[in-house]
Amino acid sequence: MNEINNSSEINNSSESNESKRIGRRIGRQAGRGTRIGRSALSLAALALAGTAVLAGCSSENTDSNNKEAAEGAPSEQASASASLPMKVTASIYDRGAVAAGEGTYEDNRWTKYINDNSGVQVSWVPIPRNQEADKFNVLIASGQAPELLATYNRDFIVRWASEGAIQPIDDYIEKYSTSYKAYLEEHPELKPYLTLEDGKMYAIASLRPTRANTAIFIRQDWLDKLGLSMPTTVDELVEVAKAFRDNDPDGNGQKDTIPMAMSTSYMAITDDWFMARSGEWFVEDGKVVQSFFTGRYEAALDFRQLAYKEELVDKEFATDKEFSRQKQLWTTGRAGIFFSNVNMDNTMSDLRKNDPNAKLSVVPPLETEYGTNGYQLEVPNHLLTAFNKDLKNPQAAIKLVDWLIDEGWEPLTYGTEGEHYEMKDGIPVTLDLDKYKTEVSYASEYRLVQQERMTPEYVTARAGEDPNDQDLAALKSTIIRNSESYDFRKDFPYVPPVAEYSTIATQFEAKWKEINTRAAMTGISAAEAVKDIRQAWESLGGEQATAKVQAWYDANKDKLQ
Amino acid sequence: MSSMRGERMLGRAALPAASVPKTRRSRLRDVYRDRYLYVFLLPALAYFIVFKYVTLFGETIAFKNYRLLDGIWGSEWVGLKHFRTLFNSEDFWHVLGNTLLLNVYHLAFAFPAPIVLALLLNEVRAEWFKRAVQNLLYLPFFISWVVLGGMIVSLLSPSTGVVNALLGLFGVEPIYFMTSSVWWPVVFIVSTIWQSAGWGTIIYMAAMAAIDPGLYEAAKMDGAGRLRQVWHITLPGIRGTIAVLLVLQMGKMMDVGFEHVYNLQNAAVFSVSDVISTYVYRIGLQNAQYSLATAVGLFQGVIGLILVLIVNKTVKKLGEGGLW
Known part of the structure; x- marks a missing residue:
């Protein structure tokens, strides 16, 4: 399943074989503790047992939450929501790309940047890129899934929705969002990808920077x-x-x-x-x-x-x-x-x-x-972010999304002006590609939504003076141009x-x-x-x-x- | 009194004492007297209750259509539907066959390996050599299968592997062991032996250490050679240990360690390497069909239990202690 649906995401995954291997290794070692029992089975059993124990504690909560959400008058709910702390937990793909000096996926300069600037405190939960199916399933089954679940795999969204693990988000966008709401109105082509069979939206996403792959x-x-x-x-x-x-x-x-x-x-x-x-x-x-x-x-x-x-x-x-x-x-x-x-x-x-x-x-x-x-033409949508049914403060989640689509995505894409890039003719030109790769490139992972548009001209213009970077950019432009000029069935x-x-x-x-x-x-x-x-x-x-x-x-x- | 107390602590040995009728009152008094010992027992009991018995309740989802939203209680009962699905699917039987076959190989080759190794080690006279060899043999046990898997793949590589280079000296064409459905089970069993035979010797060595040295001396007096001594003293001396380990091994007949298989597996040998644990991983964890995966697990567990019971009975008939 993983592979089939993720074929649309080869784009990001195959470059970081190294990181996948590391991620997988970590995952496996985590599984090692249960080796004495029947490894896989006991993992599953553990997950299920987790639910058994947790179900008792959490089901009550969620039921009443859902009821409130359904019945509570909007204004009441808004005020209730405003009094909640502006906190949210979110999943993040772990590709092992954060250099040791930069910290970890949970804690690095960009997570701090997000916390300092978005007005929302985000705790990130790393998901090994190549094991997302099992990792997400275990977290969800044991009631420990983060509040925002981000994946490239639309089939997961379908499954989570049918399992009742995530909730529709139309109302939240309507009530709390300004920027993302406007973005969605500008890009109605996204809607079919976010809407499931029941006609409700279950995920937030922006357009892909490029559909080439x-x-x-x-x-x-x-x-x-x-x-x-x-x-x-x-x-x-x-x-x-x-x-x-x-x-x-x-x-x-x-x-x-x-x-x-x-x-x-x-x-x-x-x-x-x-x-x-x-x-x-x-x-x-x-x-x-x-x-x-x-x-x-x-x-x-x-x-x-x-x-x-x-x-x-x-x-x-x-x-x-x-x-x-x-x-x-x-x-x-x-x-x-x-x-x-x-x-x-x-x-x-x-x-x-x-x-x-x-x-x-x-x-x-x-x-x-x-x-x-x-060559493969990607679906128009980028990362799909779903809202956990147990999401405590939808307003915080929407605030984060609005901030990201407004301004947050830019530093997460280009880095800091003067340090990583310089503006030339309105295009941020990377100063030092090696420094950028270490300090900034992993940050793009945190963009649940963004507005980067990778056109051939843009890719070429962004490359610095270095002839190597220029060559790479030229190759990329050709690929992007090919993807635009040939039909892909x-x-x-x-x-x-x-x-x-x-x-x-x-x-x-x-x-x-x-x-x-x-x-x-x-x-x-x-x-x-x-x-x-x-x-x-x-x-x-x-x-x-x-x-x-x-x-x-x-x-x-x-x-x- | 004090000897009775000791016997009770040893559990099984207390049979004669148990035949003396006891009033409830004196039993309580015993508990009170041994209260500190019972306190020591509590954490272990709590562990088993919380992590082994409470979780059994989760097995009910094998008979339900488990949905996250509905929870374990709320999900709808479907009876034996998942078992019917399983028994009607070719894949399941195929996977079951693979699992049993690998375990039969295991029983035939990997199970006796530590016994042979322990017998050999036991005969080594130079203490330093024995210790050095033992330590080297234990080593692979502490290496994760992720690492061992990588080592095995590169050792057996047809182009760069040592094994094929050695075979090449004898004029043998390179063999791509890892993708051959004939060789793969061999690699699997040999790697099991490599990883765990050394570790397995520990328990046999301990059993051998408990054999009365007087027996060997007497045998020597009677003119028994080394082999005779092994055959008539050492082996009978560890027979009980072998029997217990055999019963335990039977409990694993339906099981092949996930990590081991997963790390040696590749698409080319899927048909011989897909076993219950990888199957459960795929349908349960990757495809989120929790109920079906639980049904497989339950089936596996029940068969394992039945096998243990049968073998335990047989072993007892043959005059060994068995597990209980």
Whole structure:
């Protein structure tokens, strides 16, 4: 589930493999205490036991709170709310990106800045980025979830709402908000993403800085050296990769080049070429169908098998679960084609450190027998913030949101004027990229809402004098421009909120991942692999789920544009 | 009187005393007399009540459609619905099969490993060597599976791993152990032995230390060699310990340590490495199907209990003490 829905967030996640690993490790070690018992089970039991004990204490409270919220006259409630302390707890993605000298996710210069300037005291609860599903579930089930729950995964919002863990927010916006209310009126396109089936809004979000996401980088210096031109079709990409493999592009006299390095984007991009992203729904002739059964998916399987057989990718990718080997291949100059995404600053600068002459380009969308599909285009909304049912002071929450969208997002994006940036022609230009990366870049995580717009011109203008930064900005601009000028096929803007599907999605994902890996590494034909996937789908009750998704689609297709 | 008191404290040994009928009054007096001992018992009792018994109440959600908003009480009863779902799903049987298979391997190879190791260590004469070896053997037990998992993956890597480099010396083609569904269970069991066999020797060594040295001396007089001594004195001497540990191990037949599997698992070997603990993690924690996950856990627990009961009975029939 996690992966499927978060594919829309690859953007942020794959860059920080390092941090994910750390986060995961922390998470696992936390789980270690229960090792004597049945680890996973006892974790679950612990969570459930927590509820058992806490339910007794908290259910009374919440019931009366809800009743008040429902029945209390607005004015009464407002005054009651005003007398409450302006405090709120909120979740924050932990990507392990806060440097030791900066403090922690709970306490650093930016959390202090928020507390000093927003008029709201915020306690942050870190959620390991790669374990959000289990972490959120445990916190919610044990009644310890923060008051504001921020996620990129809309499916969580759907589930939390149906579980009754979060509450609708229309009234709060109406009553307390000014700035965010105005922002939402300016951007009505956000509303469908925030509104659930019951017609109520359950989350707060602003627009994404850019909707670009996945990208392929290529060593332009290698292309030049071997006299090759930029590939425009998938077949040409294969030819280029073979040339990289055979013709010693790095000139070290050894045939040690592994042409293509992966990240979480590898599956995504190779699926997207053929308009069949694993696990997503498509509409073919008015019928909803899982990507695997579109008839196009075989082509993606074939490509991955070919890449493995021809040694165009690392043969040990299967055990490289965090993609650390892959990243190393790229940053040490052993790979020439990198399946990555728009936020790749670290890997790019690491490569530059190892090989100052490395010259990079962005591979344009590639043509296949099915036409040319663009790179992934994100949903318009950024982070989704939901309000816990036990939220004590909604006014404080709204105040924080209003402050963030008004002014708070700017320092959290650019840093402090004079220290991290300088205004030039109305655009904040970063002074020292390294300093910015350490002291400011992690702060963007705290922007529950923001108004940053990453246009190509803006990205280029923001980069400082340093030629390296300029190059990176140029690459980014190209990616953003590509995302704007090519169509990306996405038939469902978000996962259809159908319970029959979401209950089997995680289990199904485990299956198709296995079949995919096996198909890539062995000689089984794509048709056989798809047959296996279909069998797994059917044994999980996939046909029923398809029927339900079809019904949902038929009822909602006018809204899905 | 004082000897009776001692016996009561030892619990099981107090059988003859229990046959003497006791009035409630004198029982109370005993409690009063031993009041400080009972106070010492309280924290342990509280621990078991709060963390082991109260939580059992949560198992009821296996028979309900658990919704957070409704809570454990309020959720609607659905009877055996979740169990029916489970028993009708291919995945569950598949996962159950994997779990049992790995545990059978465990019983066959990993369970005897510490016994063999302890017997060997017991025969070592040089004390310093014995201690050094013991310490080295304990070491992996204190390393987290996260770290061990990473070490295993790199040791077994077909391109850079030591193991394949060694095999290469004998002209063996590199083997990608971690993604082969044949090799993966082997790696799993060998890594279990590596991690815990050393630690497991402790309890056997203790049992061996309790064997009367006079027996060995007598055996030597009768001309018994080393192997004879091991066979006729050491092994029978630790038989009771082996039996108890075997019964405990049976209780884990339905269980494979989550961290161990999770850290060695990868998508290529999912079909042989998906076990109950990873399945519960996926449906319960990741997919938030709490009721279904609890049903799996309950099923696992009940089968574990039944196995313990059966094996305990068998062991007792064979003349050992068993667990109770």
